[in-house]
Amino acid sequence: MFTDNFPFFEYKKTVITARGHTFPLRVFPFYIKLLKGRMPSCIKLEIETGKGKLMGARIFIIEDVSEIANLIAMYLSKAGMDALSFGTAEAALEKLRSDPPPDLVILDLNLPGMSGFEFLEKFRSEYKTTIPVVIVSARDADEDIIKTLGFGADEFVTKPFSPRVLVARVQANLRRQAATEAAAEETISFGTYTLLLNSCVLKEGAQKIALSAKEYAVLEYLVKHAGESLSPEKIYADVWKAQYGDITAVAVYIQRLRKKIEKDPSNPEFIKTVFGLGYCFSKESIASRQGAKKDA
Numbered sequence: 001m002f003t004d005n006f007p008f009f010e011y012k013k014t015v016i017t018a019r020g021h022t023f024p025l026r027v028f029p030f031y032i033k034l035l036k037g038r039m040p041s042c043i044k045l046e047i048e049t050g051k052g053k054l055m056g057a058r059i060f061i062i063e064d065v066s067e068i069a070n071l072i073a074m075y076l077s078k079a080g081m082d083a084l085s086f087g088t089a090e091a092a093l094e095k096l097r098s099d100p101p102p103d104l105v106i107l108d109l110n111l112p113g114m115s116g117f118e119f120l121e122k123f124r125s126e127y128k129t130t131i132p133v134v135i136v137s138a139r140d141a142d143e144d145i146i147k148t149l150g151f152g153a154d155e156f157v158t159k160p161f162s163p164r165v166l167v168a169r170v171q172a173n174l175r176r177q178a179a180t181e182a183a184a185e186e187t188i189s190f191g192t193y194t195l196l197l198n199s200c201v202l203k204e205g206a207q208k209i210a211l212s213a214k215e216y217a218v219l220e221y222l223v224k225h226a227g228e229s230l231s232p233e234k235i236y237a238d239v240w241k242a243q244y245g246d247i248t249a250v251a252v253y254i255q256r257l258r259k260k261i262e263k264d265p266s267n268p269e270f271i272k273t274v275f276g277l278g279y280c281f282s283k284e285s286i287a288s289r290q291g292a293k294k295d296a
Contacts, residue, residue: 056080056081056082057080057081057082057103057104057174058081058082058084058100058102058103058104059076059081059082059083059084059102059103059104059105059106059170060084060086060092060095060102060104060105060106061073061076061083061084061085061086061106062085062086062088062089062092062105062106062107062108062111062116062119063085063086063087063106063107063108063111063136064087064088064108064110064111064112065108066085066087068108068136068159069085069087070085071163072085072106072136072163072166073085075163075164075166075167076167076170079167079170079171081170084102087112088111088112088113088114089111089113089114089115089116089118089119090113090114092105092119093114093119093122093123096123096127096213097212097213097214098212098213099210099212099213100201100208100210100211100212100213100216101127101129101131101200101213102131103131103132103174103177104131104132104133104134104170104173104174104177105123105131105132105133105134106134106136106166106170107119107120107133107134107135107136107153108135108136108137109135109137109139109144109148110137110138110139116135116137116148117147117148117151120133120135120148120151120152120153121151121152123152124151124152127200127213129199129200130177130180130198130199131177131199132154132155132173132174132176132177133152133153133154133155134153134154134155134156134157134166134169134170134173135148135153135155135156135157136157136158136159136161136166137156137157137158137159138158138159140158154173155169155173157169186198186289187288187289188223188224188286188288188289189286189287189288189289190223190226190270190282190285190286190287191261191269191270191285191287192204192205193209193261195219195220195223197220200213200216200220201216202216202219202261209260209261210260211257211260214239214253215253215256215257215260217239218235218239218250218253218254218257219257219261221235221238221239222235222271222279222281223281223286225281226280226281226282226283226285226286227280227281227282227283228280228281229274229277229278229279229280230277230278230279230280231277231278232247232248232250232251232278232279233247234278235250235278235279236249236250254271254279257271258271269282269285270282270285
């Protein structure tokens, strides 16, 4: 089904064949470890790729066929990337709600439940993100390709595909994304931290601080309104986009943020409590802002 264009190494359904020996996909990584210095040169090259800025890139694989997802994940891992697989679009969306966003998404179109088309439309409209999305699908009709690109996909790869070529396309998209963000990133700095508003990331120096999507949204809102006293009701209405709900969620997220960015959460430097009213982000802590002007 998939070939790597080498006569002694190919993937067929649930097995991998290397130099005449057949192994189930799930045990192939252990075979590589056993080979060590005796590995075929092309496999060794795959393990040694991925050095530099793309190392550690976080990739979501949304694919319901586990053999295909495992194959893609294996190649990404050998290229130095961190791959997370999801059998449904709903599972990926749930992860997005609790964890930092990925650096790139690999998406199948024919999924159980929510389709790849629906996920892509929701991902682009709700998260307002420029994170690259690479479609990998057996649907190769012009209408399908045009539709996904119109919804915001960055690349369309048809099945069957070469895993090595897919990895190369992923790396190319990551390089383009990094260059775009570096040229156009809007930032706000406070203390030793920097908010990257375009890519929805918080950094301390070169280190990313792990924030869930909602934690980031609350922090960005507070920082953009630094110096203003904000009630929990106001924060909830503007961040959750709802007039009614569990207002205590605001206090929970404030507590989580303080644990992550304050040296002493009980005596906060940045997110201060305004007794009887709510919260205020310290305006004095804002060191600089680059890019677009502050929102009205």
